[in-house]
Amino acid sequence: MAQTWLPLLVAVVGVIGTLSAALMTQIRADRVKLLEIDSLRGQHAEDRAHDERMRALELADAREQRAAAHRAEAHARLRACCIAFNTAARHYQTAQISVLHGLRAGVGVNECVEALEEARTAFRASYAEAQMLLPDPVLAAASEVSRRLNDDYGALKRSLTDAPRNPAPPECEQRVQSAWTVLTDLRRTMRRDLRIDDPAP
Template sequence: MSGAMLSVIIAVVGVGGTLASAVVTQVLAHRAELRRLKEERGIRLAEQQATADRHKIDQLQNCYVQLNAHDRHYRDVMLAFAYTLKSGSVEAETVEVNDARRAQRDTRAEAQLVASDEVLKLESRVNDRLTTAYRYLMKAAVESDSPARRARLNQVIDLLDSIIPQQGHIRELMRFEVGTTKTLPDWYSPEEAPATHNTQP
């Protein structure tokens, strides 16, 4: 083989190697870019999911704050009204009780779309007792003072007092669900919740 031919072969191999190197470099760069874009997309999706999760938690927390506050306010207003009637006051009015009832009902309607099944189950027991207490209280409000009326008011007071422990259980479950606490307390036991109250006065 002549020197000229060898030079041509070497030149062809050199050019081929250079071209192949450029192609390989381009392929590797393209793969690296695809990997980078995939990683960025994964990060974006994770951030979007985290934002959506945070929004859900915020919505749930706001719902639970309102539900807890309105249940307690409704109970407290009825209790104060029952004691006022029991003391024989003729100036007691049902306006505040009815306002508290409306606010609690509206909050429950929102909670039924947002709250967990477990919270709704426990809160429904409390609501059942609040509803029963309201019914007893409104009957007592239009009755004249008598031993029967005082007995009905005592029944309302006992019923409203019996709600307090269950409200504590619901509050702890709410705190757990929104991440305020990492575990439920040892004393948490929804099975100890009061049963549905359907007794007629």
């Protein structure tokens, strides 16, 4: 009887071994497949995170480029405004000095006065623009120049009214000539603001 059971037992053990080996192989294959899927998910998540980081960097770079372009454009506008105002102020001052020379020489006074009026109009237009664009420290210097040149203009016009064709009083001439000082201060302030010169004196 034992002989009958022994081959049967061996066959059952063999079948169980074969089935369990197949089952274990399948379990291992499933486990490997799950690990691969988890690895792919992790890789996809890393790829998405990397793509988002790259997009964020590209957006930040584009924003910085736009900001840099805006700063450059604003600086160019400010520079153009400073040049225009400085030029208009110097023409206004030069026109005043031309009137003084005309009075001293006794010729060409009317032409010089016409040129002065044109220079004054151009200066006023330039100053109006400067009031909108210049930063406070530069605007303070520009306002000082405007006050000084307009005061000198008033003194010059009074001397023309009081004594046409006569030389202007010496104090008027000295005042008009000395306005170069405020124009020089304005130029220095503008150059410092535009970072053309070292801010140190």
